[in-house]
Amino acid sequence: MLVAKNLSKSYNDVKALSNVSLSIKEGELYGLLGPNGAGKTTTISILSSLLKPDGGEVLYQDKSLYKNTSECKKIIGVVPQEIALYEDLTAIENLKFWGTLYGIKGKQLQSKTDELLEFLGLADRKNHKIKTYSGGMKRRINIAAALLHDPKIVFMDEPTVGIDPQSRNLIFEVIEELHSRGLTMIYTTHYMEEAERLCDRIGIIDEGRIITEGSLDELKKASSVKEEIQVKFTNPQKTDLVSMNNHFNGQLSIQDNQMILSTSKTNTDLPELIQLCTNANLQLEKLDVRSLSLESIFLELTGKSLRD
Ligand SMILES: Nc1ncnc2c1ncn2[C@@H]1O[C@H](COP(=O)(O)OP(=O)(O)OP(=O)(O)O)[C@@H](O)[C@H]1O
Ligand SMILES: [Mg+2]
Known part of the structure; x- marks a missing residue:
């Protein structure tokens, strides 16, 4: 056409x-x-x-x-x-x-x-x-x-x-x-x-x-990422979130009081993430593991988050 x-x-x-x-x-x-x-x-x-x-x-x-x-x-x-x-x-x-x-x-x-x-x-x-x-x-x-x-x-x-x-x-x-x-x-x-x-x-x-x-x-299917771990915090500290992003090699999308970690190894990344949050005194309000969305694909390909 x-x-x-x-x-x-x-x-x-x-x-x-x-x-x-x-x-x-x-x-x-x-x-x-x-x-x-x-x-x-x-x-x-x-x-x-x-x-x-x-x-x-x-x-x-x-x-x-x-x-x-x-x-x-x-x-x-x-x-x-x-x-x-x-x-x-x-x-x-x-x-x-x-x-x-x-x-x-x-x-x-x-x-x-x-x-x-x-x-x-x-x-x-x-x-x-x-x-x-x-x-x-x-x-x-x-x-x-x-x-x-x-x-x-x-x-x-x-x-x-x-x-x-x-x-x-x-x-x-x-x-x-x-x-x-x-x-x-x-x-x-x-x-x-x-x-x-x-x-x-x-x-x-x-x-x-x-x-x-x-x-x-x-x-x-083409993406190397398989899942997303979404975390909401009650007391987010921008600096802690940024240092976490460095830890996970830029696979994090951060917005206000929540972040999404795009990963292919939830079984090891999830406990690690919780440990880092505990160390940084960040309180989790909600945690969710879900299958891959376009957001993660976009982040993986461009290194940018596409949220408003
Ligand atoms: N008339 C124009 N004169 C100069 N630069 C322009 C003009 N129109 C678009 N641009 C530039 O060209 C690029 C692409 O713009 P375009 O409007 O196509 O993007 P877009 O994806 O539609 O963005 P948006 O989501 O904001 O609508 C941008 O860098 C924009 O600043
Ligand atoms: Mg436009």
């Missing part, structure tokens, strides 16, 4: 992408997971032809995006990271505006906007101005706008950032429904739980490079 080869892009002297290659199959929900500034939006902007790369190639169904731009654009929908709506227009007026830009008119536009507002759970608010909407509701209208022209592939750039849990769940349900209908989607996020829950395949992007790619199972 979509193949991108060796994309590179710099903004002045900032190298945003280096040799990014991707291949997305029809009907696939592909997650592009990476921290702030990793290059997610740049990748999406290039794939949706909003931005020209310095080098590389993008093919839709074997056709070059650059030689067939208008044809390719007809099958692409984009939900941008920044909300793009007119605050003083109602939801329905906004959607009609976007629909007109796509060349949809009259009864067809009317029935499409009604259908999408229903689908996104906003039919009862359709005549209210966007400025009265919550962040999550605006996001849902943005998603509707990207679906107006029945695209075959939709890019969603961090659609759940900064919204309430109810809208977030609704957006997940919408994405799962679109997925089950066979829509191809590329979903960027820096929330690992979202990538784990939603995506068939995940590409981890960091500093403009895709550093690994595969289904969650494939990523887990």
Whole structure:
């Protein structure tokens, strides 16, 4: 469906992408997971032809995006990271505006906007101005706008950032429904739980490079880490946690009063960890051993933690 080869892009002297290659199959929900500034939006902007790369190639169904731009654009929908709506227009007026830009008119536009507002759970608010909407509701209208022209592939750039849990769940349900209908989607996020829950395949992007790619199972199998020991403390001391990190060779992800040790040898690391905590006078509030998550895979590959 979509193949991108060796994309590179710099903004002045900032190298945003280096040799990014991707291949997305029809009907696939592909997650592009990476921290702030990793290059997610740049990748999406290039794939949706909003931005020209310095080098590389993008093919839709074997056709070059650059030689067939208008044809390719007809099958692409984009939900941008920044909300793009007119605050003083109602939801329905906004959607009609976007629909007109796509060349949809009259009864067809009317029935499409009604259908999408229903689908996104906003039919009862359709005549209210966007400025009265919550962040999550605006996001849902943005998603509707990207679906107006029945695209075959939709890019969603961090659609759940900064919204309430109810809208977030609704957006997940919408994405799962679109997925089950066979829509191809590329979903960027820096929330690992979202990538784990939603995506068939995940590409981890960091500093403009895709550093690994595969289904969650494939990523887990490829990892040398097998388990995570999660510990919460009642009296954390940053310096003690840092010295523990040194002891475990940087396999620790530390945040506030908790840490996660990614390990392949729980049977020896667990007693050692408890001993170190006792020596440092750290009181354990909760301890949990669980199977590997994306968080640990990310830490292993990049040496960074991907939490907010
Ligand atoms: N218009 C621009 N001008 C200059 N530098 C830019 C511009 N857009 C992005 N960058 C830089 O390019 C790199 C990649 O940015 P990009 O927005 O693609 O990352 P991202 O993964 O989408 O980040 P975020 O999670 O914050 O949205 C960053 O270093 C960013 O500062
Ligand atoms: Mg971005």
